[in-house]
Amino acid sequence: MSRYSGIKVFLEGLTGNKGWKPAWREPEPKSHYDVIIIGGGGHGLSTAYYLSKVFGVRNVAVLEKGWLGSGNIGRNTTIIRSNYMLPGNEPFYEFSLKLWEGLEQDFNYNAMVSQRSILNLFHSDPQRDAFVRRANAMILAGADAELADEAQLRRELPFLDFDNARFPIKGGLYQRRGGTVRHDAVAWGYARGADQNGVDIIQNCEVTGFQIENGVCTGVETTKGAISGNKIAVCVAGSSGHVMAKAGMRLPIESHVLQAFVSEGLKPTLPGVITFGAGHFYVSQSDKGGLVFGGDIDGYNSYAQRGNLPVVEDVAEGGMAIMPMIGRARLLRSWGGIMDMSMDGSPFIDKTHIEGLYFNGGWCYGGFKATPASGYCYAHLLAKDEPHPVATEMRLDRFKRGHLIDEKGQGNQPNLH
């Protein structure tokens, strides 16, 4: 086990960079583990990391169908923030943002955590009132929030279309501690940290079924043979419905495709993340210079990891409505990821009715920012069999009990969240 550091980079440079070792092993699965985590994405790897580091559970496997981090951890728009409102959500996301703030030192990996701020624009007086309310909820939960008026934004962001006839910009809600993170490095950092603690990360190993007897889950069938485990932790985001069906469970989730886009590289122009308040559009600028942006999900069930053109047009229109200057920038790439859209727009970190089978999912398109807290709280649940204090509301039975966490008040229509 070697630590990464500036001195190490310097010494390796002097000796021809011959001393770098692979960041994690490629073990074959053992026949039994204390905990088997299904899904080697951001949430699965962070769960393994915190289980082995904080909760002392080290006989752990992470099973990944493809290659490590091949799903949504490498497909999102890299934004971190905790600007939620409801009591079941906001403390959780603020916990996550605090974990982001110490993450690189904690797992000794450069994830390029950049707290460059997030700004939610508002366009009318009623929307300002709603944002003031949200800001107060954030501050009550220990987060930071700051209201900016139009004059301030005109000074800071002169390129915005303030006098747009239909959606004039009247101000915005800043969260200065929000920002962006290099998403692939999050997966790699967590994988390396977990591996160093003894976790087996097994790639190209698809789970094909669960071993369930008398209501108890005792293991999984995989393309690399059967593996038994005391606790089986599903953490597969967009594939949740598909995987849990193998355990005979139906979920309050639909899988939808969300597209994201990046422009050609431009000179530094956007200081932080900016979101449109009258449509759905969010944009930041990567350190390479490309504008990274996205908007609504396509809106129909999909496992295809690619979307259709009407949403491309809609996202481009959203961008043009707030910053017409980007109209001349060329689109370099677009891609899609599969979102586990839940019935109230909020996630689940819970036991199931099958003993030994646990479920983490329903992240909609907000899973990236939640990666550290999702893993921490899931690890807490797996290690102690009780939810972490900030994740007590994220239960699978909340619809039956009537305790929904519906930030937007849209009801049980997943494509509207």
Next chain:
Amino acid sequence: MIINHPLLGPRDAAEFVYLGDASLIDRPDPNADDAAEAFYEYGYLRDNPAGEHQELWYHEQGDRSWLVVTRNTVTHEITKVEIAREIAKSRGRSR
């Protein structure tokens, strides 16, 4: 995606609004003993298959008909389009 409307021919999917799984046609009996459980499952639980999926689309910017579209969620290929009302009637609903 192009949806081949049974009455109007091929139409752009952007003319439609998507509701979800076509099992929403089969509303549970509110007077049954297990109505609370049945409505919980009806309202909140979904099969969410990777593969063939029957789903409800509303032709909002067209003839305002509800359609049942059979579509593959992995490839987006549409293999069948039917009028939802006819399916509902064939299952014993009045409309």
